Amino acid sequence: MKKFWIIAACATLVVGMVSCNKVRRSPGRAYMPDMAYSRAYETYASTEALHNKGVNYTGMPVAGTIAKGDMLQVYTLPNDSAGYAQSKNVTNPLPALDAKEFVEAARLYLINCAICHGEKLDGNGPLWKGGDGPFPNAPRNLLTDPVVANMADGTMFHSITYGRNSMGTLWFPINYKATLDDRPLYK
Amino acid sequence: MARKLTLFVLSLVVSSTINTISAQDVAAGKALFMGKCASCHQVLKAGTGPALAGLEGRHKWSDHNELLKWINNPAGYMASDAYTQGLKAQYGSMMSGFPEITLKDVGDIVAYINSAAVPVVDKIPPGGPEPAKGNSNAVIFGVISLILGIIALILMQVNSNLKKMSDDAEGITRPDPVPAYRNKVYIAMAAIIFFVVGGYLVSKGAIGLGRQTNYQPVQPIYYSHKVHAGINQISCLYCHGAAWDSKHAAIPSVNTCMNCHKAINEYVKGPKLYDESGNEINGTLEIEKLYKYAGFDPKNPTKWDPTKSKPIEWVKIHNLPDHVYFNHSQHIRAGKVQCQSCHGEITAMDEVKQVSELSMGWCVNCHRETKVDFNYSEGKGNKFYSIYEKFHNDIKNKKMDSVTVKDIGGLECQKCHY
Numbered sequence: 001m002k003k004f005w006i007i008a009a010c011a012t013l014v015v016g017m018v019s020c021n022k023v024r025r026s027p028g029r030a031y032m033p034d035m036a037y038s039r040a041y042e043t044y045a046s047t048e049a050l051h052n053k054g055v056n057y058t059g060m061p062v063a064g065t066i067a068k069g070d071m072l073q074v075y076t077l078p079n080d081s082a083g084y085a086q087s088k089n090v091t092n093p094l095p096a097l098d099a100k101e102f103v104e105a106a107r108l109y110l111i112n113c114a115i116c117h118g119e120k121l122d123g124n125g126p127l128w129k130g131g132d133g134p135f136p137n138a139p140r141n142l143l144t145d146p147v148v149a150n151m152a153d154g155t156m157f158h159s160i161t162y163g164r165n166s167m168g169t170l171w172f173p174i175n176y177k178a179t180l181d182d183r184p185l186y187k
Numbered sequence: 188m189a190r191k192l193t194l195f196v197l198s199l200v201v202s203s204t205i206n207t208i209s210a211q212d213v214a215a216g217k218a219l220f221m222g223k224c225a226s227c228h229q230v231l232k233a234g235t236g237p238a239l240a241g242l243e244g245r246h247k248w249s250d251h252n253e254l255l256k257w258i259n260n261p262a263g264y265m266a267s268d269a270y271t272q273g274l275k276a277q278y279g280s281m282m283s284g285f286p287e288i289t290l291k292d293v294g295d296i297v298a299y300i301n302s303a304a305v306p307v308v309d310k311i312p313p314g315g316p317e318p319a320k321g322n323s324n325a326v327i328f329g330v331i332s333l334i335l336g337i338i339a340l341i342l343m344q345v346n347s348n349l350k351k352m353s354d355d356a357e358g359i360t361r362p363d364p365v366p367a368y369r370n371k372v373y374i375a376m377a378a379i380i381f382f383v384v385g386g387y388l389v390s391k392g393a394i395g396l397g398r399q400t401n402y403q404p405v406q407p408i409y410y411s412h413k414v415h416a417g418i419n420q421i422s423c424l425y426c427h428g429a430a431w432d433s434k435h436a437a438i439p440s441v442n443t444c445m446n447c448h449k450a451i452n453e454y455v456k457g458p459k460l461y462d463e464s465g466n467e468i469n470g471t472l473e474i475e476k477l478y479k480y481a482g483f484d485p486k487n488p489t490k491w492d493p494t495k496s497k498p499i500e501w502v503k504i505h506n507l508p509d510h511v512y513f514n515h516s517q518h519i520r521a522g523k524v525q526c527q528s529c530h531g532e533i534t535a536m537d538e539v540k541q542v543s544e545l546s547m548g549w550c551v552n553c554h555r556e557t558k559v560d561f562n563y564s565e566g567k568g569n570k571f572y573s574i575y576e577k578f579h580n581d582i583k584n585k586k587m588d589s590v591t592v593k594d595i596g597g598l599e600c601q602k603c604h605y
Contacts, residue, residue, distance in 0.1 A: 023403055023463040024540070027506065030397040036508040043435055044503065081280070111422040126420040127447065131221055134419060134451050137234055138225035147283065165227060165235040168446025 079162040090154025112170055117142050137166040216299030219292055223285055230303045234450065236278055240304035243297060246270045251293045258293065259286050279489055394546075397508065403463065403540035404502040408480075409473045414457050417534035423526050430515040430526075441481045441496045448477055452485045463538055504541050505530070511547075512603050521569060522592075523560065554597035558589045 030036035041047060050057045061067065077083035077090070097105060110119065116139040118125040123141035127133045140148050151159075163169035220228075227235035247253040257264045257271065261282045265271045275281045347364065354361060367373050415421050424430065429437030454460075454470025461467055478485060481496040507513050518524045527533060531542030543549055561572050561582065573579070575595060581587045596602060 024399075024401045025404055027399045027402050027404075028395075028397070030508070031393075032397075035510050036397055038509040044438060046500075111424045111428070115419070115421050115425065131225070132456070134454075134456050135447065136229050136232065136450050137227065138221055140226060163446070166450040168449060169442070170446065 075157070075161065077158060083162075084155065084158055084164075087154045087158035088152035090152075090157065092153050092157075116167075135166075139167075212295045213298050213302050215292075216295030216297070217303075219288075219296050220299050223288070224296065227282070230300055233278075235280075236282060237274065239300045242300055251290060251297065254297075255288065255290050255293050258282075258284070258288050260284050398544050398546055399504075399506060399541050400544045401540055401542075402504055403538055404504060405462075406502055406538070407499055408476045409460065409462065409468045409470075409538070411460055411470075411537040412533045412539055413535055413537050414454075414460070414470075418457055423533070431520055432516055434514045434516065436515045438501050441477070441499060442493055444477055445481050445483065445491075445493070445496075448474055449483070449488060449491070452478075460537060504539060505545065507545060510604055512605065521571075522557070524557075550603070551598060554592040557592045557597075559592060559595060561590050 038045070041050075047057050047059060075090075077087055114125050116125045116127050116135060117123055118128075118139070121142040123139045123145065124130060125133075125139060127135040128139050131138070142148050148156075159167070160170050224239070228237070228239050230238065230240050232238050242254075243249045257268075261271070261284050265275065265281065415426075416423060426439035426443055427436045429435055452471075452474055454474060457470070459467060460470055477483075477499075480499050481491070481493070483491045483496075518529075519526065529543050530539075533539060559572060560569055561575075561578065572590075572595070575590070578587070578590050578594065582590070591597070
């Protein structure tokens, strides 16, 4: 009987060790949970506990408040064909970029635009790759395409703000005045 | 005879040239299509404009002259044509005109469309996950130690037998040998080994408490960083742009995903995807999960209302305890640290896992070794460091050759704990 228990214990140990998966799906335990986990509500943390307590918390800004750097409060043309047509009359209120701002403009272009429109502005970024990339529509060649060459600054701003055709809305870099002047980037 | 032959050859040459001229040139058509049409049209799917497959069966387009008139001057053609007016209403905008296109170009483009309209069923290149390599070294070492252990036992047995035989021969009588489990030397040795090994395991486990190295949770959508940041070379900052400006690297909003995935609605061109247990993942279904969160109907893209989208509840992988302050912008913008130096080779991970242990020793070691870009005088570097006059003087007087994060207070408790 004693032998049976020894064998059983060994077998459990072996099975236990074999069944250990190398993929770690749980974060594990903390030594002092009250020091490790925030008592306050952190960024991205669930607010479910507040709801359960009956607190009305929506996580949305108060109606009528303006986010810092929210361009759509300054740029009022709507996202429709009428707004698009009017956008060509919008002029750039900001002075031309200086050398330092060009460096920042180039950085923003390389991060946000070059994946489609190409590092060299030739409309052949890694998402298109001459038709071999995953993007189904050809990005415009920013150097030679007549549509881009004849586009008013304001229309370009409008298109980048709201997106156009297959291009998504890219409002996030336009807090920088760089955008309106991005065409002479490499010239 | 010779003349006849030359005539024959000549006629062959002439007829073949005529053939190449008259034949619709698929390659030229492809070049034209990619250059002029592909911004708005796809062959098999409707995008900004209608899908072009089966074009000749619609409206009057089997007559290339009609097609040419439409392409050269859409506004003029549409004025007297109900079909194209309907198209404008359906897709929301009129096609741009291409007055430079000729009748031959139209033929070439149509030839390309017809050749590309046959869907390729299995575009995904074959190749499963690599078969798990057994850790052969460990097996070999295990077998060798087992054999050595058995040999040692046999030799000990032989040794005791020989001793007994020599004792018998010399007529010495000794008390019966004590069995191993009651031998005090053996027990003492076993106890020491137990305490050393046990102590090692216990302290290792205790140090590991609260650390999450290799943590690799299942995410609500199988999002492959390898496909996005690796194969398609999207910059980390395209999605995690806040890492440049703020404490948090920030999870991109659904809107950021939809910037590209409004158009990319299937996964066909990349390698096959597998989760960590080796199950195959259907990338197109994962994109459809995104559409559910976004409230986006790929059949009705113009009706999408981004304000109705629901955030995706991604599982946070890299967690620091509440009593530690860490700021992304400070590290990647001021310190110019690459994302990969802490997060590992993200561009090769399908499912992201935590590579670094994110322990205090790990932070401090890096702060000891990392050099600060001190050379503001040369036009580059960070102007903030110009206030460290003593270090600048020491560098000038060759008392020190470089300044590390440690020297400017990178090891002080209050930098991260306050």
